[in-house]
Amino acid sequence: MSLPRIIENSPLARMARLKLKAGSVAMVLGSSIHLSGATREQFLSDPYWVAHEMEHIRQFQQYGRFGFLWRYVRDWARHGYYNIPFEVQAREAGEQNAGLYAAGRPLPTPEQRHPTPKAG
Ligand SMILES: [Zn+2]
Numbered sequence: 001m002s003l004p005r006i007i008e009n010s011p012l013a014r015m016a017r018l019k020l021k022a023g024s025v026a027m028v029l030g031s032s033i034h035l036s037g038a039t040r041e042q043f044l045s046d047p048y049w050v051a052h053e054m055e056h057i058r059q060f061q062q063y064g065r066f067g068f069l070w071r072y073v074r075d076w077a078r079h080g081y082y083n084i085p086f087e088v089q090a091r092e093a094g095e096q097n098a099g100l101y102a103a104g105r106p107l108p109t110p111e112q113r114h115p116t117p118k119a120g
Contacts, residue, residue, distance in 0.1 A: 003044075003050070004031045004032055004033055004054075004057055005031065005032040005033070006032070006033045006035065006040050006043065006044075007032055007033070007034045007035065008035050008039060008040055009035070009036065010027070010034030010035060010036055012027060012029065012034050013025050013026065013027045013034040013035055013036035013037075014036040014037075016036070017036045017037055020081060020117035021117070022037070022115075022117040023037050023115075024036065024037030024038035024042070024114065025037065025038075025117065026038065026043060026049065026052075026053050028053055028056035028057050028060055029060075030060060030065060031057055031060070031061075033053050033057075038114070043114075045108070046108055046112070046113055046114045047098040047099070047100075047101035047102040047103075047105075047107060047108070048094045048095065048098040048107070048108065048113050048114070049094065049113070049114040050098075050101040051093055051094045051095075051096070051097035051098045051100065051101050052090045052091060052093065052094035053090070054093070054097070054101070055089060055090040055093035055094065055097070056086065056090050058093075059086050059089070059090070068086070071085075071086065072084060072086055081117060081118075082116070082117075082118055091116065
C-alpha cells in the first residue's frame with residue numbers, strides 16, 4: 001500500500017491543533033498528510049488514523065482542492081467539527097479500513113488509538 005507524502009511539524013496542522021485543542025492532529029492537503037504533535041512513526045503506528053486520513057485524500061480527489069475545502073469550512077461552521085460530513089465519513093472509513101494499513105500487526109486497542117478531537 002503506497003502512502004502519501006507525510007509532513008511533520010506542519011504549521012498548518014499546528015493551527016488546526018490549536019483550534020481543536022487537540023494534542024496531535026493530522027490534516028490532509030491535496031495528497032499530503034500534515035502532522036502536528038505527532039511524529040511520522042506515531043501516525044503510522046495507528047492504522048485507524050491512517051485509514052481516516054486516506055479517506056480524506058479520497059474526498060479531496062473526488063471534490064477537488066476548492067470543492068473539498070469550501071465544503072469542509074462551510075460544514076464546520078454549520079455542524080461543528082465532529083459532525084462535518086467529511087469527518088463522519090472518514091471516521092467510518094477508519095473503522096472499516098484499518099486492517100488495510102495494519103501491515104500484519106495487531107490493531108491497536110482503544111486506549112492505544114489516536115483520540116478523535118471533539119472540540120471546535
Ligand atoms: Zn478527519
